[in-house]
Amino acid sequence: MTPSNIKYRIGKSRGFQVLTITLAFACVIPLLAILGFIIEAGITKINWHFLVNVPKPVGETGGGIANALLGTLIIILVAALIAIPIGILCGVYLSENKKSRLAYWSRLCVDILQGVPSIVVGIVAYFWLVKPLGGFSALSGSVALAIMMLPIVIRSTEETLKLLPDTLKEAAFALGMPFHRVILKVIIPCGISGILSGVMLSIARVAGETAPLLFTAFGNPYLSANLTKPMQSLPLLIFNYATSPYNDWHDLAWGASLILLVFVLMLNIFTKLITRKWKVQL
Amino acid sequence: MESTIIKSIDYNAYFGDNHVVKNVNIEIPKNHVIAVMGPSGCGKTTFLRGINRMHELIPNATAKGKILLNNEDVMEMHPIFVRLKIGMVFQRPNPFPNLSIYDNVIAGYKLNGIKLPKAEKDQIVEESLTKVALWKEVKDSLTKKGSFLSGGQQQRLCIARAVAMQPEVLLFDEPTSALDPISTSTVEELFHELKKNYTLIIVTHNMQQAARVSDRTAFFYVGELVEYDDTKRMFTNPRDIRTQNYITGRFS
Amino acid sequence: MDTSSMDKDLITLSNASLGVISPVKTADSLKIRQRLRRSYRQIKTENVFRRVLVLMGWVMVVLVLGILFTLVLESVPSIRALGAGYLWGKTWDPVQDVYGAYPFLLGTLLTSFLALIISIPFSIAVAIFLGEYYPEGWLPNLLKNTVELIAAVPSVIYGFWGLAVLVPIVRGWETKLGVQPVGVGILSSSLILAVMIIPYAASLGRSMIQMVPSPLKEAAYSLGATRWEVIRSVIIPYTKSGLFAGILLSLGRALGETMAVTMVIGNTSIIPKNIFSPGNTMASVIANEFTEADKPVYLSALIELGLVLFLVTVVINMIGKRVISRFTNE
Numbered sequence: 001m002t003p004s005n006i007k008y009r010i011g012k013s014r015g016f017q018v019l020t021i022t023l024a025f026a027c028v029i030p031l032l033a034i035l036g037f038i039i040e041a042g043i044t045k046i047n048w049h050f051l052v053n054v055p056k057p058v059g060e061t062g063g064g065i066a067n068a069l070l071g072t073l074i075i076i077l078v079a080a081l082i083a084i085p086i087g088i089l090c091g092v093y094l095s096e097n098k099k100s101r102l103a104y105w106s107r108l109c110v111d112i113l114q115g116v117p118s119i120v121v122g123i124v125a126y127f128w129l130v131k132p133l134g135g136f137s138a139l140s141g142s143v144a145l146a147i148m149m150l151p152i153v154i155r156s157t158e159e160t161l162k163l164l165p166d167t168l169k170e171a172a173f174a175l176g177m178p179f180h181r182v183i184l185k186v187i188i189p190c191g192i193s194g195i196l197s198g199v200m201l202s203i204a205r206v207a208g209e210t211a212p213l214l215f216t217a218f219g220n221p222y223l224s225a226n227l228t229k230p231m232q233s234l235p236l237l238i239f240n241y242a243t244s245p246y247n248d249w250h251d252l253a254w255g256a257s258l259i260l261l262v263f264v265l266m267l268n269i270f271t272k273l274i275t276r277k278w279k280v281q282l
Numbered sequence: 283m284e285s286t287i288i289k290s291i292d293y294n295a296y297f298g299d300n301h302v303v304k305n306v307n308i309e310i311p312k313n314h315v316i317a318v319m320g321p322s323g324c325g326k327t328t329f330l331r332g333i334n335r336m337h338e339l340i341p342n343a344t345a346k347g348k349i350l351l352n353n354e355d356v357m358e359m360h361p362i363f364v365r366l367k368i369g370m371v372f373q374r375p376n377p378f379p380n381l382s383i384y385d386n387v388i389a390g391y392k393l394n395g396i397k398l399p400k401a402e403k404d405q406i407v408e409e410s411l412t413k414v415a416l417w418k419e420v421k422d423s424l425t426k427k428g429s430f431l432s433g434g435q436q437q438r439l440c441i442a443r444a445v446a447m448q449p450e451v452l453l454f455d456e457p458t459s460a461l462d463p464i465s466t467s468t469v470e471e472l473f474h475e476l477k478k479n480y481t482l483i484i485v486t487h488n489m490q491q492a493a494r495v496s497d498r499t500a501f502f503y504v505g506e507l508v509e510y511d512d513t514k515r516m517f518t519n520p521r522d523i524r525t526q527n528y529i530t531g532r533f534s
Numbered sequence: 535m536d537t538s539s540m541d542k543d544l545i546t547l548s549n550a551s552l553g554v555i556s557p558v559k560t561a562d563s564l565k566i567r568q569r570l571r572r573s574y575r576q577i578k579t580e581n582v583f584r585r586v587l588v589l590m591g592w593v594m595v596v597l598v599l600g601i602l603f604t605l606v607l608e609s610v611p612s613i614r615a616l617g618a619g620y621l622w623g624k625t626w627d628p629v630q631d632v633y634g635a636y637p638f639l640l641g642t643l644l645t646s647f648l649a650l651i652i653s654i655p656f657s658i659a660v661a662i663f664l665g666e667y668y669p670e671g672w673l674p675n676l677l678k679n680t681v682e683l684i685a686a687v688p689s690v691i692y693g694f695w696g697l698a699v700l701v702p703i704v705r706g707w708e709t710k711l712g713v714q715p716v717g718v719g720i721l722s723s724s725l726i727l728a729v730m731i732i733p734y735a736a737s738l739g740r741s742m743i744q745m746v747p748s749p750l751k752e753a754a755y756s757l758g759a760t761r762w763e764v765i766r767s768v769i770i771p772y773t774k775s776g777l778f779a780g781i782l783l784s785l786g787r788a789l790g791e792t793m794a795v796t797m798v799i800g801n802t803s804i805i806p807k808n809i810f811s812p813g814n815t816m817a818s819v820i821a822n823e824f825t826e827a828d829k830p831v832y833l834s835a836l837i838e839l840g841l842v843l844f845l846v847t848v849v850i851n852m853i854g855k856r857v858i859s860r861f862t863n864e
């Protein structure tokens with residue numbers, strides 16, 4: 001082996017390292033570009049008026065996104081109310097029954113559900129709720145979103161509970177606690193940080209979902225809190241107004257984008273920070 | 283003269299097809315300390331967990347035979363009642379990490395949804411912690427989490443937790459094997475005290491410990507109860523050759 | 535626990551609450567009796583709770599089967615009317631009642647694979663950087679969290695940003711290259727998709743690379759290998775199935791992604807001629823035309839696309855998960 005050969009190899013190694021680092025950090029650029037652009041385009045649009053008014057018809061300037069804000073909150077709240085109990089209990093079932101056949105199939109279905117494209121969930125929710133109920137409704141949108149939240153909540157619950165030592169459960173059983181109290185009073189409280197982070201991540205994930213709402217919640221230019229009627233939501237508003245040809249509407253969409261983006265990113269970051277603190281010391 | 287509190291009749295335990303405890307017949311007198319000994323894997327833990335029906339929590343685990351608690355078969359009772367009357371302390375201290383020391387002691391009430399007036403709770407906590415000689419050490423930090431205590435303190439906390447339920451029998455599975463010598467002797471001293479109110483069944487690998495604390499010793503070998511006798515007699519004059527070998531350290 | 539054993543419990547309960555309380559004081563005995571009465575109620579709840587848990591296990595199975603069943607059922611009119619040729623049909627013209635899915639299949643495959651090709655170098659670089667070069671420290675940690683945030687940005691925002699920023703840029707390129715400058719199209723969609731799917735392969739790849747046993751690496755180093763040689767001849771071969779799985783998961787995401795693509799692909803149902811042409815993917819055509827589909831066969835044809843999408847993503851995800859679990863069990 002000649003020295004020059006070694007030098008060449010070292011150089012090549014260095015070169016590759018530089019290339020890797022460059023490419024790795026290049027990934028951040030689009031995110032920063034999007035953040036920067038949306039902040040710049042959106043920040044000037046947001047004011048009190050913007051938050052408490054509904055959109056004006058085409059041609060009139062001004063107007064706000066109050067209907068979308070309220071709608072997003074309602075739709076997500078209802079979705080969470082559906083998905084959280086089912087998701088946590090299903091996660092408990094899976095972690096309690098590691099080997100049963102039903103658990104195997106159930107786990108497989110959770111995996112499948114996690115990969116189902118959101119538009120497909122929208123189609124299904126349309127046939128399960130919109131058609132039978134005779135019209136678009138916020139409730140059907142919530143159900144669609146709940147279906148998308150389930151796998152995240154279930155998985156994080158299962159993973160969290162699996163890590164809890166068996167001795168904990170035995171301690172509880174040995175005190176004569178019935179099964180449901182062991183789960184509800186000991187197991188779930190001890191895994192609460194992991195479960196909550198799953199719940200919050202699932203909310204963050206569906207908060208920006210548009211596709212499942214297209215054929216369910218549908219959108220509504222007016223303020224509405226009626227679960228059985230169409231309802232506006234932030235992502236729907238952004239989609240509809242962004243693809244419209246009117247500049248006033250684009251402005252509304254930029255403001256709405258900023259709010260949605262900040263909400264979703266905050267939820268993500270907040271989850272990471274806070275779950276570390278809540279963690280129960282084992 | 284002394285009344286029997288626990289009596290097993292042809293008790294058998296299985297893990298699937300694996301026959302782990304074979305035809306055990308044993309009578310345990312009230313307010314005594316019984317040591318359970320035997321080589322590793324001979325079924326001591328399994329037998330012990332059979333007494334308060336923790337055995338069946340393991341998937342595939344089954345049991346046959348009778349275990350009488352005050353002449354009532356625990357196999358016919360609901361496990362919850364059994365466990366309310368027969369407390370258990372584990373090899374590794376396992377206080378509830380999400381509860382304070384105070385709440386750990388009354389966990390059996392609190393987590394079972396039994397509401398007690400504050401004064402009564404205070405009384406139970408103080409009494410139980412006093413019984414396990416922990417009250418002085420922790421009375422100023424009752425609101426701290428139980429997992430902040432030392433290993434020995436945690437183990438005593440777990441004993442207090444079991445004692446607080448006023449059981450009749452307390453089961454210990456190698457309660458000191460995870461503790462340092464000083465904590466071990468504190469816990470051993472406890473046994474003498476606890477014996478006044480409870481019947482103690484203690485699985486242990488430590489022969490000196492068995493000799494020190496127990497009134498009677500049961501020797502298990504490959505799932506069978508080989509010998510069960512007065513501790514002194516057993517250690518000085520074992521009848522079965524297997525017991526003899528074990529005691530003299532010929533196998534472990 | 536069945537009902538007969540429940541009855542037995544009831545009997546034992548009464549026995550227990552009467553008999554056992556031997557040496558205890560009367561106040562205590564009252565307490566114990568209360569406790570037992572409570573416990574009886576608990577047993578009932580316990581059994582209900584167990585059933586509820588099993589029910590939850592079933593809910594997931596029923597949900598997924600229900601999705602499949604609904605998609606199949608609603609696709610039946612289209613399958614009947616159009617047959618298997620539907621998937622290869624080159625024209626999509628609902629006004630003339632002509633339905634062919636080929637333009638969308640092609641559009642989906644083009645955008646997804648192009649996105650994959652663009653994103654792979656970046657996601658692998660992130661994986662190697664975080665998994666091998668700098669697994670710890672605040673800067674790598676920041677990078678890791680930032681890359682994860684890429685997945686958190688709502689797709690409708692990617693779409694909007696793409697429409698406002700990326701499409702004009704692409705239009706500029708097209709003008710320079712002398713193709714028709716539309717901006718929207720396959721390329722714009724692929725670029726947006728490429729960004730969106732980076733985190734999936736990156737984070738999986740990172741954890742796989744971190745699982746490479748250090749004795750393997752040390753053996754190579756002790757033979758005088760450079761870092762790059764260790765990466766190329768130890769780490770990559772060892773983790774290749776894991777990296778492959780990560781890429782599959784990214785692909786699954788890309789195939790099903792709807793909104794961002796819908797907003798920048800141009801939405802024409804003509805077969806794309808090259809990567810600059812506008813087009814449609816399966817997901818985007820559903821998003822665009824579902825609420826407008828006024829004829830049963832039209833609607834059903836769209837749902838059949840959804841069914842195909844569902845099946846394809848399920849298969850891809852299942853393969854990916856299999857590969858991962860095989861890798862992690864080894």
Ligand SMILES: Nc1ncnc2c1ncn2[C@@H]1O[C@H](COP(=O)(O)OP(=O)(O)OP(=O)(O)O)[C@@H](O)[C@H]1O
Pocket residue numbers: 297300302320321322323324325326327328329340
């Ligand atoms: N959860 C389980 N599943 C299947 N088999 C088990 C399980 N636990 C124990 N066994 C088997 O049952 C037998 C007895 O185990 P047990 O734990 O009762 O032994 P032990 O006497 O307590 O041993 P040690 O002194 O090591 O604690 C062992 O041979 C073991 O292989």
Ligand SMILES: [Mg+2]
Pocket residue numbers: 326327328455
């Ligand atoms: Mg044991």
